[in-house]
Amino acid sequence: MSAPAAPEKKEKISVPFDYNKYLRPNKLPHIWCPGCGHGIVLKAMLRAIDKSGFSKDQICVVSGIGCSSRTPGYVDFNTLHTLHGRALSFATGIKLAKPELKVIVVTGDGDALAIGGNHFIHTCRRNIDLTVLVFTNAIYGMTGGQYSPTTPMGSQATTSRYGSIEKPFDACEMAKASGASFVARGTAYHTLELEKTIHEAIMHKGTSVVDIIDACPTYFGRMNKYKSATHMMEVLEKDGTVSVKQVDKLPPEKVQGKFLRGVLHKDERPEYCEQYASLIMEKAKAK
Amino acid sequence: MAEKKKKLLQGNEACVEGALYAGCRFYAGYPITPSTEIAEGMSVRLPKLGGKFIQMEDEIASMAAIIGASLAGLKTLTATSGPGFSLKQEAIGYACLAEIPCVVINVMRGGPSTGYPTGPSQADIMQAKWGTHGDHPAISVTPAYVQEILTETVRAFNLAEKYRTPVVVLYDEIVGHMREPITMPAPGEIEVVDRAKVTCKPEEYFPYDDKYEVAPLAPFGTGYRFHVTGLNHKQDGFPTNDPKIIRENNERIMRKIENHKEDIWKNEETFLDDAEVAVFTIGSTARSARYAVNEARKAGIKAGLLRPLTIWPFPDRAVAELAKKVKAIIVPELNLGQMVLEVERCSRGATKVEGIHRVDGEPITPAQILEVIRKYK
Amino acid sequence: MSSRYEIRFSGSGGQGMILAGIIMAEAAAIYGDKNAVQSQSYGPESRGGASKAEVIISSQPIDYPKATAIDCMLAMTQEACTKYHKDIKEGGILLVDSDEVKEFPQGKFRLLKFPIINTAREELGKTIVANIISLGMIAELTGVVTHEAIEKAVLSRVPPAFLELNKKALQIGFEKAKTLK
Numbered sequence: 001m002s003a004p005a006a007p008e009k010k011e012k013i014s015v016p017f018d019y020n021k022y023l024r025p026n027k028l029p030h031i032w033c034p035g036c037g038h039g040i041v042l043k044a045m046l047r048a049i050d051k052s053g054f055s056k057d058q059i060c061v062v063s064g065i066g067c068s069s070r071t072p073g074y075v076d077f078n079t080l081h082t083l084h085g086r087a088l089s090f091a092t093g094i095k096l097a098k099p100e101l102k103v104i105v106v107t108g109d110g111d112a113l114a115i116g117g118n119h120f121i122h123t124c125r126r127n128i129d130l131t132v133l134v135f136t137n138a139i140y141g142m143t144g145g146q147y148s149p150t151t152p153m154g155s156q157a158t159t160s161r162y163g164s165i166e167k168p169f170d171a172c173e174m175a176k177a178s179g180a181s182f183v184a185r186g187t188a189y190h191t192l193e194l195e196k197t198i199h200e201a202i203m204h205k206g207t208s209v210v211d212i213i214d215a216c217p218t219y220f221g222r223m224n225k226y227k228s229a230t231h232m233m234e235v236l237e238k239d240g241t242v243s244v245k246q247v248d249k250l251p252p253e254k255v256q257g258k259f260l261r262g263v264l265h266k267d268e269r270p271e272y273c274e275q276y277a278s279l280i281m282e283k284a285k286a287k
Numbered sequence: 288m289a290e291k292k293k294k295l296l297q298g299n300e301a302c303v304e305g306a307l308y309a310g311c312r313f314y315a316g317y318p319i320t321p322s323t324e325i326a327e328g329m330s331v332r333l334p335k336l337g338g339k340f341i342q343m344e345d346e347i348a349s350m351a352a353i354i355g356a357s358l359a360g361l362k363t364l365t366a367t368s369g370p371g372f373s374l375k376q377e378a379i380g381y382a383c384l385a386e387i388p389c390v391v392i393n394v395m396r397g398g399p400s401t402g403y404p405t406g407p408s409q410a411d412i413m414q415a416k417w418g419t420h421g422d423h424p425a426i427s428v429t430p431a432y433v434q435e436i437l438t439e440t441v442r443a444f445n446l447a448e449k450y451r452t453p454v455v456v457l458y459d460e461i462v463g464h465m466r467e468p469i470t471m472p473a474p475g476e477i478e479v480v481d482r483a484k485v486t487c488k489p490e491e492y493f494p495y496d497d498k499y500e501v502a503p504l505a506p507f508g509t510g511y512r513f514h515v516t517g518l519n520h521k522q523d524g525f526p527t528n529d530p531k532i533i534r535e536n537n538e539r540i541m542r543k544i545e546n547h548k549e550d551i552w553k554n555e556e557t558f559l560d561d562a563e564v565a566v567f568t569i570g571s572t573a574r575s576a577r578y579a580v581n582e583a584r585k586a587g588i589k590a591g592l593l594r595p596l597t598i599w600p601f602p603d604r605a606v607a608e609l610a611k612k613v614k615a616i617i618v619p620e621l622n623l624g625q626m627v628l629e630v631e632r633c634s635r636g637a638t639k640v641e642g643i644h645r646v647d648g649e650p651i652t653p654a655q656i657l658e659v660i661r662k663y664k
Numbered sequence: 665m666s667s668r669y670e671i672r673f674s675g676s677g678g679q680g681m682i683l684a685g686i687i688m689a690e691a692a693a694i695y696g697d698k699n700a701v702q703s704q705s706y707g708p709e710s711r712g713g714a715s716k717a718e719v720i721i722s723s724q725p726i727d728y729p730k731a732t733a734i735d736c737m738l739a740m741t742q743e744a745c746t747k748y749h750k751d752i753k754e755g756g757i758l759l760v761d762s763d764e765v766k767e768f769p770q771g772k773f774r775l776l777k778f779p780i781i782n783t784a785r786e787e788l789g790k791t792i793v794a795n796i797i798s799l800g801m802i803a804e805l806t807g808v809v810t811h812e813a814i815e816k817a818v819l820s821r822v823p824p825a826f827l828e829l830n831k832k833a834l835q836i837g838f839e840k841a842k843t844l845k
Binding site: 024027056057058060062072073076077078079080081082083086088089090091092093094095096097098100101118119121122276279280283284286 | 313315334335336337339341343344345347348349350351352353354355356357358359360361363377378381506507508509510512513514515516517518525526
Binding site: 293294295405461464465466467468571574575577578581650652653654 | 686689690693694699700701702703704705726727728729730732
């Protein structure tokens with residue numbers, strides 16, 4: 001019933017890493033725009049999965065709807081592309097039905113925090129063993145650039161032409177408050193750090209949420225006067241974030257208004273499927 | 288052989304028995320009157336059988352979770368009523384297109400909106416067919432007796448597995464909450480269809496293999512790594528924009544039901560051989576109708592009853608044949624006119640079709656039906 | 665039995681009227697040799713408001729599950745009595761709790777009055793078994809189920825600690841009903 005032991009691989013990642021081992025033949029090129037951060041995140045995810053030691057048959061990747069949610073189509077695992085906002089609910093069904101699967105949910109900020117917001121907080125509350133990767137680009141890309149629940153106030157989008165007047169969500173604060181036992185943030189810019197963070201999330205038992213800041217140059221970038229994709233990465237991901245490891249060493253003015261990167265919260269508490277397994281042990285015996 | 292022990296069970300309790308008999312081992316749901324007893328029963332029974340129960344945060348999540356669990360290889364169930372059935376529709380459409388077997392119970396209560404939660408209704412008949420967007424296959428079974436809720440729930444699971452599609456069990460609050468003595472079927476007494484096993488090599492497996500009308504579905508995590516999406520897809524499960532493939536797949540998911548209506552249909556006929564006036568209805572209304580038809584016969588009126596236990600696909604042939612034989616088909620239903628439209632369509636003007644409709648939360652009584660039967664004696 | 669025998673239990677939510685209906689149906693169909701169908705209607709709230717449970721008993725299969733012409737009705741509150749008495753058939757029985765029901769409906773049925781709740785309080789110290797007393801009374805008055813069947817049905821539905829209490833309640837019901845005959 002429990003997840004198989006996933007031995008930590010001793011050897012270092014071979015350079016260059018063979019992504020083809022995990023990518024489905026003939027499914028590329030992907031749909032993502034030039035400069036989009038999703039491809040970088042996908043690669044970090046594949047390296048983290050490789051390092052985790054789980055076999056391709058043991059991994060299940062589930063997504064909702066949106067640009068990031070196209071990820072499952074490209075990767076050679078058990079893959080499920082579901083409905084807008086509902087990836088976590090489908091994933092909960094899969095995980096509870098078959099706890100031996102390692103289920104990774106790939107979702108966007110609109111998918112996870114707006115239409116799927118209710119599922120997001122309740123998944124965290126249950127602490128079911130799902131790894132949730134939220135690709136946060138502060139925009140609805142697939143529908144052409146509308147503001148999302150993480151769009152910063154004042155930002156332009158096709159539905160906030162006069163600047164957004166809504167306060168954005170912080171996915172990590174929300175996950176932590178809702179009870180997720182592993183909460184972290186990474187960016188596409190800090191790609192090696194992201195790989196490590198995703199790996200740690202996968203190895204964690206319980207709901208693990210990684211909020212991943214990556215850029216949408218096509219919509220968010222163009223509408224908010226960023227010069228290029230690299231410019232966006234520098235401003236939003238490199239300069240817009242601070243590692244939790246450095247935060248104590250920096251003066252407050254260098255931290256203010258920036259997102260923290262790294263593992264922001266971790267605790268050990270009972271995992272949902274394990275609790276259910278003990279319930280079955282107890283009740284099946286008592287029958 | 289000793290006579291089997293009878294038990295007094297509520298309709299919703301019989302549904303739990305039927306689901307477990309069929310091998311259901313996963314339930315996800317959200318509390319809603321008048322279906323909640325099903326969730327309560329499953330929450331107690333499933334862990335004892337090694338199965339899983341989860342109360343989700345809403346109806347949408349419940350529907351999504353049973354589709355996920357079905358992909359992991361389990362027979363899965365959710366139960367709901369009116370407003371919850373509306374919320375589940377998007378995911379029901381997903382299960383139709385992605386061809387994921389699962390069973391949805393809808394214990395019909397008064398609507399629209401929150402309506403009359405404790406009152407009976409049969410106003411979701413059209414929703415069971417047309418609730419989700421897009422053309423899609425639909426199977427709905429309609430038990431009327433407590434014993435029948437058990438057997439029809441088993442049949443719903445069988446049809447879901449056989450045709451790889453969601454199946455809706457529709458019954459009204461009266462049938463769901465009434466208690467009748469029933470006998471529990473012994474193992475093997477009722478047919479149970481299990482999911483077709485995949486035997487090919489993983490590299491040769493297609494989840495929508497066009498060699499089949501209904502391809503076998505491999506559970507996730509068994510070495511057959513494949514892709515499932517709610518987008519129009521090819522036989523390998525990956526999205527496509529190819530008009531020919533989109534058309535063929537959309538037609539196939541309808542055809543797989545349409546071509547097997549004989550297998551899916553189930554009608555109960557009472558006194559139809561020499562009937563001059565017939566009643567067509569389901570659920571608790573069919574119970575009133577049977578009472579009324581019996582009374583009519585006592586009074587020398589040649590009345591009969593056609594009671595479908597499968598309402599979708601609609602029993603078009605049975606209605607067409609009946610229409611040629613009788614002076615009228617009376618369609619009592621707890622709504623303002625749903626089945627009656629189908630009966631009119633299938634009768635093609637061959638007979639008079641008259642509806643009896645009631646939406647005040649009270650049952651259609653035998654007396655109401657008898658009064659209309661008398662008009663056609 | 666010719667065709668249908670119809671019983672309606674009515675009172676307010678929380679008085680155990682639905683349980684009484686279930687027990688009566690089990691007495692007839694599980695511990696007796698008849699068919700029975702039990703149904704109910706109630707508001708969405710679990711307590712208060714008028715509630716009713718109906719039991720149809722027959723030696724034949726039962727199609728229509730609701731009452732059409734009631735042979736025996738119990739009313740534990742004024743509201744239930746006023747709301748639900750209309751379907752009692754000519755010659756039928758209306759049994760009311762005489763402390764609760766003060767306005768008696770008119771009709772060609774036998775009106776029987778008895779302080780059921782107060783008897784439960786006085787003789788057993790527990791008003792919660794008023795519904796069991798009423799079951800005993802109805803079994804005795806109508807003869808639709810045997811004393812043995814109703815006792816088996818009651819005892820199968822109550823927790824072991826309350827077996828004696830319920831047995832006594834049922835017995836009191838049988839005895840008191842005899843005084844009304």
